[in-house]
Amino acid sequence: MLDLSPLGLIEAPFSLSPDPRYFYVSLQHKATLAKATYAIEQRQGLSVIFGDVGVGKTTIARRLYQVYRDRADYHTAYIPTPLFPSDFQFLKSICAEFNLSPKRSKLLQLAAFEEFLIKAFRDDKNVLLIIDEAQGLIGPQFELIRQLLNFETNTQKLIQIVLIGQNELRNKLRLKRALASRVATRSTLEPLHFEDTRSMINFRVMVAGRQESLFTEAALIRIYNYSRGMPRDICVICLNILPIAILNKVLIVDEPLVEQVIEELR
Ligand SMILES: Nc1ncnc2c1ncn2[C@@H]1O[C@H](COP(=O)(O)OP(=O)(O)O)[C@@H](O)[C@H]1O
Ligand SMILES: [Mg+2]
Known part of the structure; x- marks a missing residue:
């Protein structure tokens, strides 16, 4: 393990894993979370979050999951990559996430799931399903989601679903008009x-233990120009800068050092 203490760091600030402690909440993240949260808590059914690769979708998905997972008045499930060969497989896997046993046919499985939703409603519990990488869903699976959203009272949906996916999801949804109109x-x-x-x-x-900035303003501008503000690219370049900074015994990272690392990344 690289000793980060010369830089005043206690732990690695630019890990690529989605540690919620490192989640920076910008205005845009606040708005995105607020909209999804509103739809979930008002039981309005379907919310969608779009975004390019590396923009922070999974980070948001896990944040939502973390918030509702621990609430006693919620049943919450999270599907990170919905790659299923059929809608029945998809439904079985959703049911498994909510601890329902597998059934022999799609019809029986749907009936079991409806029973679960009705019981949850009677028990004053909300049911939340978060699906990341939702651009991987295929036709009949979108249709299944529509069917699930049909379980409702006069005013509320019995299940809340958040679909999170790359911009391709936008195009797929456009073709599923019955579902798109339910967003x-x-x-x-x-x-x-x-x-x-x-x-x-x-x-x-700062979360990693250092109070003062690790980068000069010019270095930050270079990182921004290189990454064009994409969080994953920001993390990757900063991650690569740390060992070079330690090797060069610098206390603050300047622009030439950033440039050097960018050259090596090309
Ligand atoms: N709001 C944020 N605060 C801190 N780090 C973030 C934020 N959004 C994304 N990241 C970081 O950027 C990288 C990519 O984020 P991720 O959520 O996996 O993107 P996506 O799912 O859109 O491809 C991860 O390393 C993550 O830690
Ligand atoms: Mg992701």
Whole structure:
């Protein structure tokens, strides 16, 4: 393990795993979470969140999951990659996430799931299903989601579903008009502005144990220009900078050092 203490860091600030402690909440993240949360808590059924690769979708998905997983008045399930050969397999896997046993046919499985939803409703519990990488869903699986959303009272859905996916999901949904018309809230995550890029980097450095900035302003601008505000690219470049900074015994990272690392990444 690389000793980060010369930089005043207690742990690695730019890990690529989605540790919720390192989640920087910008205005855009607040708005996205608020919209999804509103739809979930008002039991409005379907929310969607779009965004390019590396923009922070899974980070948001896991944040939502973390919030509701621990609530006693929620049954919450999270499907990270819905790659199923059929809608029946998809349904079985959803049921398994809610601890329902597998049934022999799709019809029986649907009946069991409806029973579960009705019981949850009677027990004053909300049911939440979060599906990441939802652009991987195929036709009949979208149709299944529509069927699930049909379980409802006069005013509320019995299940809340958040679909999170790359922009391809937008195109797929467009073709599923019956489902698209049921979307209660939608958000698109955009790459960060420069100010948010700087704040996210400083935030992560601070969580990792260092109070003062690790980068000069010019270095931050270069990181922003290189990453164009994409959180994954920001993390990858910063991750690569750390060992070079330690090797060169610098206490603050300047622009030439960033440039050197960018050259090596090409
Ligand atoms: N709001 C954020 N705060 C801190 N780090 C973030 C944020 N959004 C994304 N990241 C980081 O960027 C990387 C990519 O994020 P991820 O959620 O996996 O993107 P996506 O699912 O859209 O491809 C991860 O390493 C994650 O830690
Ligand atoms: Mg992801």
